[in-house]
Each structure stands twice: as structure tokens, then as C-alpha cells.
Amino acid sequence: MLADLYEDKLKDLEKKAEEARELVISSLLEAGSGHSAGPLGMADVFTAFYFHILNHDPKNPNWEDRDRLVLSNGHICPIRYVSMAQAGYFPIEELKTLRKLNSRLQGHPHRTALPGLETTSGPLGEGIGQAIGIALAADLDKRKYYTYVITGDGELDEGNIWESVMFAGKNKINNLIMVVDRNNIQIDGFTEDIMPLEPLKDKFEAFGWHVLESDAHNIKQFVDTVNEAHAIYEKPTVIIAHSIPGKGVDFMEKDFHWHGKPPNADEAKKALDELRTLGGKIESEHK
């Protein structure tokens, strides 16, 4: 059971998520390449994981009993790097090295480059299999940690995903929780135009999974949903997390063109102004 999420802490997390979005934009601007929509869309979920859900220790990233967070769709790593920096895995300043020579922050995450990453990822469909392996190791070693794996939704086009989903269903792996970033976009367009995924809930249920759904931007609801997932012990659980790609930056939201590109300087300024004023609700001090 996760700790209660009181109003004060929730407000704190929402502020952290906002700060995370700013850091994502500034890192991408500095990098000059990378993905914008996915990292912004998952900012609330990553904040919930790193600041409330995960049992972890940023100062001891290889602690054997830590919960594992596997990022399968490695291209959204800017948000993971940001959350890790905020949590104290490495200095915030290092975010400026994203995608640059000699950086630990590779364009797609490389496990051995940065402690705490759990896996190397980027090529799609491979995170859930690894998460299964990590979860099986927990059983073999009689450890109590949870293994969480975040996947994209377009990623579900990959056949190897379903090999893994079938395996987890057959083996009733209950210390594994999958989170699908259901943002409805992929590089070439909207998921339902490129390769329809619906009825997605039915697909997972047919493979022996318990399916929950959540608003990916309502931290309280997402935490409650993870809590509910912990109570399901007879099968693996997937949380379909409905997100808005590019969330927080009006001109990026719901637009698949922002899947794989960073903002230029003007766009970044516009994005940061918007984020820092909470969509115009407060006056920016950075204008």
C-alpha cells in the first residue's frame, strides 16, 4: 500500500510536474534534437513515480530491494532524466548535456551509462520482456519489489509486445505493472489511423491481464490506480494511462508532428512562457 497522498503533497507534486515540463523544454532546446510530445505528456506520471510511488533511493541506485521502473519507449527519456535529476540521482545542471558527446544522458537511455536506468531502451517492444525477467528474478530471489514498465501506445504495434503480454498472462506475473501511455499519436499520425489499437482493454483482457484506466494528468487518480493494481494479485495488471501528448504547451498538444522534434529557440521561449504562467493564469517573471 502506497502512502496516503495528502492535499499538501499533491500540490507539491503538481508543482514538481510543472517544473519537470520546463526542464524538458530547456533540455530539448539545449540538445537541438529529441522528442517533445511524449516527455511532456508523461510528466505527471513520472513525477508520481519518482516522488510518491517508487520505493527507491537516489543515493543508492543499485539497492537490491528498490522498485524497478523500466522505460520501454526509450525515446521519451528526457522526462525520465528530468525526474531523476529532480529526485537527486544527478545534478539538474547535467540535463544540459542531453544528447551531447561524452554525456551520460544518451539520446536513448543506456543502462550502463547512468545508474538508475534499469535497462537500455529505444528499439520498441523490448521493455516488457525485460520487465518480466526482472519480475521473475524477484520471485527467484524472494524479494518484494515491484517492477513497473512504461510503454508507448504506438509501440503496441510491435509483435514482440504481444509475445511478452502472452507470457505474463500465462504465468500470472503479479509483481509486474505495465503502464501504457495512451496518447493516441505515433510518428506518422494518430494511432487509430496508422494501426488501430482499439479495443485495447479487450485485447489485454483476452491475454489474461487485469486492465485499469487512469487520467495520466491527474496525479491523485494515477496514484490511486497504482494502489488498486497492487491489490490485484492473481494476474498482471496494465494501466491504460490516457494522456495528452505535449501536455502543458498549447501549440504542441495533441499534434503528432511534435512526436519526434524539439522546439527551436522561439518555440521554446513561447512554451516556457506558457508553462511558467500556468497557461496565462499567473504572470510570468521571465518575460
Place this chain on the structure above:
Amino acid sequence: MLNPNLKLNEKLFDEDVVVEPTRAGFGSGLVELGEKNPNVVALAADLTESTQAHKFAEKFPERFFQVGIGEQNMAAIAAGLAESGKVAFISSYATFSPGKNWETLRTTAVYNEANVKIAGHHSGIMTGPDGATHQATEDIAITRCWPKMHVYVPCDSIEARKATIASADINTPVYIRYTRDKTPVITTEGTPFKVGKMQFFWVNENPKVTIFATGYMLYYALVAAKELEEEKIPVNVVNVATIKPLDEEGILEATRVSQAVVTVEDHQVDGGMGSAIAELLAKTTPLPIEFIGLQNTFAESGTPKELVEKYGMDSKAIKEAVKRVMRRK
């Protein structure tokens, strides 16, 4: 003559030489590892008995995982287990693993530096009647190009067991290549085996040619060497059981006197063991080389014996290659 210092099978050239598939060495080696090391786990993709992983599965059911016909998932699960401290052996036919799941292995095992051991079975035309779809003849090429990879091709069932066991002590991914059909047992329990070291199996003081052979093809090379001796053509035959990391010093030393090379493998000549030797010699002491293996072609159904004859890989073809390379000196 056969190297007297290596305790090789004295009955090697007898009609009734003991024959065993190298995959048997995988099966027994894996069980031995399971007994010694509780962190050893194994996965199979619906080919448990065929790959001989069933012996481990029967003895250590809690450490064995059946993934069904899904080699990509098998690779990823193995990587996850390895990330959590396990030594994970995956086994399937080599065309499927490391063939079909090549990129998954590249990302999650090799680049990720996860301790995954890839047992590729049914390698080469020795797979016989199943046909070219199931005869892995590119697996050495697609694994030896991976950085820091280890690639072993044992010559018989005994060496296969030793190579399997040795792979667990290597803290990086290892690819080991096994064959389906029974082949002559060349070594004995007493024959030394060391990762990264080639060995002279046939020795001569003044060799005209050095034959580098890998896998069961070593037998054909030794038969050729014996017959060439009767023709007064002295050669050396070297067992290259580790293709990566290549025993560079040993290979240079082995060619110092002969100054001519024949490479012998059941694999495409493009990118295999012969290519590895050629790369080394081109960088150091360029020498004439003849390559025995599949020459820009897939093979077909047939018995292993018929296939090695048709595709120019038997002892007769090796002897001809020796004579050709001597003329090129």
C-alpha cells in the same frame, strides 16, 4: 600427426569412431552449471528437447522458463533476468536466435552488457534434411561483429560441454554454436580447453600450409591432413574454438613457417571464421588464403555427408584448397 600433448581421441580415424552431436554437450554442461551456480537460469522457445535444454528443465524446473515460439521475448526476458544478477542461457535454433531476435539481443544483451548466453543450435549444413531455412550459415558473422562479444564454436560434444561451462565465467554475452547431427568425438576429457586460445590438433615441424578449422569441420580438416601426409604434403591443423576474441598471437605464430592458409568452416565464407583470420592477416602479414565454406549460396535438403560433398566442404575439397594455396605462395 595428431598433437600428442593434447590427449586427443586415439581412435579418431577408426571406422567406428564415437560420434555425438555437440548439442549433447550443451545439455550436460548446462546441468553441471545448474548444480554449481544457483544463479544460472535457462529459457527455451518450444525447442526444449531438441536443444537439449530439457535436462536442465527437468532438474531445475523453478529456474527454467518456457516462452513458447517467441525468440524476441525470450531474449528480452533473459536480459531482464541478467540485469537482476542471473546468468541466463537462451536456446533455440540459430536461425531464430540470434537470427530472428538479432536486434533484441543487440540492444538488450550486448549493448546493455547483460549476462546472456546465446546457445544457437542446428547450425550449418549439418542440419541436413530440414533444408536451408533451418541451416544457420550466417550466425558467426552476425555475432562476431558485436563489440566485446565472445563467440565459441566447439568441435565436438566434449568441447561443447567445456565451452558451455566456461561461458558462465565470462561476464559478457557469449554466443555458442552447436550442431544437430552426430559428429566424431575428436577430444577427450583430458584435452585442455581455454577460452580465447587456438590449439594445434595436427602438428608438423615444417608445414607448407596452416589449416584453420572451426566446429565439427575440424574432423574433415584432420582427415585431409592425414591424407596429405601420405602425399608428402605436411600441414598444420589448428582448432579455432574461440572466434572472438581471436587468438591473434597464436594465429600469427601458426602461420610463421607455412606462409599459406586454408580456413574451414560450415558457414558462409563471408563474415565467418575465415574472414576473421583474413582480417587479422591483412593487418599484419598478408598471406594467400583459401576459404572452405558456403560460397555465396544457400544449401538445400540432403544428408550432411551429401551436402559437404556437393558444396565443396569435405576432406577432398580441403586437400584441393591446400594444393591451390601452395601454388599461390
